[in-house]
Amino acid sequence: MPTFEQIRQWLNIQLFNNTLRDYSVALVTLVGLILIFALVKKLTVVRLRRFAKKTVSDLDDFIAELVNKIGFPSFVVISLYIATQPLHLEKTLESIIKYLFVVVITFRAVTLLQQIAAYGVAKSYQKARPDDPAAQTVVKNLTAALRWAIWALGLVFVLDNLGINISALVAGLGIGGIAVAMASQAILGDAFSALSIFVDKPFQVGDFIIVGDFMGTVEYIGLKTTRVRSLGGEQLIFSNTDLTSSRIKNYKRMYERRVLFNIGVIYQTSSEQVKKIPFLVQEVINKIEGIRLDRVHFASFGDFSLNYEIVYYVLSPDYNVYMDKQQAINFALKDVFEKEGIEFAYPTQTLFVTKDS
Structure with missing residues (x-):
């Protein structure tokens, strides 16, 4: 059995600029720190989860996760870095351990920050606009932007700690950097337009909009594009910059629909009937539920008809409801005019022939 003096001599043996005692202390420190970190983590998670069960808020659950x-x-790398600090290692090995420590710490900090950012964005936006159907899209896009x-920032921190001159690297990009900036100009423009859409909210997911000659229901609002499902079934994709610079009709924001339509009767209609028609139209429209009459006027003398202008409001923004009401009006007017002997006009030409005596 080795004596204490022999053990002391062994521990004083030099190996790569360090004694075996130094390596032993480093090993014990490494293992001890790993165990301490693991134990602290386990106890912290258990207590946080136990506390979370007693509260309504999900903040403590989030912290526990x-x-x-x-x-x-992460425990191994951090413990290795701390345990090897007293050792006199070769520059290469020391640099490897240092860089590994920086990368791991940065990675852990970045993932932690992006999870906190995602949680904060989701909570604040949902609290401000709990009934907003576009909330999920907004949270997704803002979280993605924050993540990038x-x-x-994490990459810049790592490169700086690796001894890379960031300023010189950026300056060295030269024309390439300018080209990248110009190429990304459109992307950044769409991203700012997306932010404008999220803040001003000219439309949301589920809204029926008309942009120029195109119309459809908004399905998705992204950082670069917005997707619209047309009435024909195909998907229309607009860049956000185009949308924010266009005139948009949002029919989802309509509370009631104003309808103007015209009817014409033949010139052979008697004056009594001409004066009676506005009252007949009023009577027809007032009997139909869900609409409000605005006015009925004998508007003009046309080429082949006496023209009436009718304005009413449908008390629903739904297009199908509007068409149902218009159809009901048309049916009723046809029946009433037939009973009154009033004829609708259609394009005709009447030739009057006079005979000279």
């Missing part, structure tokens, strides 16, 4: 996602590899920004 954040802590629970800190993995074993956080990862970009």
Whole structure:
């Protein structure tokens, strides 16, 4: 059995600029720190989950999941970095451990920050607009933008700690950087337009809109494009920049629909009947539920007809409801005019022939 003096001599043996005692202390520190980190994590998660069961808020559940996602590899790398600090390692090995530590810490911080950002955006937006059908799309796009920004900052931090001069790297891009900036100009324009749509809310998912000669129901609002399902069934894709610079008709925001239509009767209609027609039309429209009459006027003398202009309101924005009401009016007017002996006009030409004596 080795004596204490022999063990002390063994521990003082030099190996790669460190004694075996130094390596032993580093190993014990490494294992001890890993166990401590794992134990602290387990106890923290258990207590947080136990506390979360007693509360209504999901914030404590979120924090518990954040802590629970800190993995074993992170404990190993952090413990390795701390345990090897007293050792005199070769520059290459020391740099590898340092860079590994920086990368792992940055990765863990970035993932933590993006999860916090996603949670914060979702909670704040849903609290402000709980009934907004576009909330999920907004949260998804804003979270994606924040994720890219956080990862970009993390990459800059890692490169800086690796000894890479970021300023020189950016300056070295030169014309290539300008080309990339010009190429990304349209993308950034669409992204800002998407932000404008989210803030101003000219339309939402589920709204029926008309843009120029195109119409349909909004299905998706993204950072670059908005997708609309047309009446024919095909999907229309608009860039957000085009949408924000166009005149948009949003029929979902309509509370009631104003309808103007015209009817014409033949010139042979008697003056008494001509004066009676506005009252007949009023009587017909007032009997139909869900609409409100605005006016009926004998508007003009046409080429082949006496023209009446009728304006009424449908008390529903639904297009099918409007067509049902218009059809009911047309049926009723046809019946009433037949009973009164009033004829609708249609394009005709009357030739008057006079005979000279």
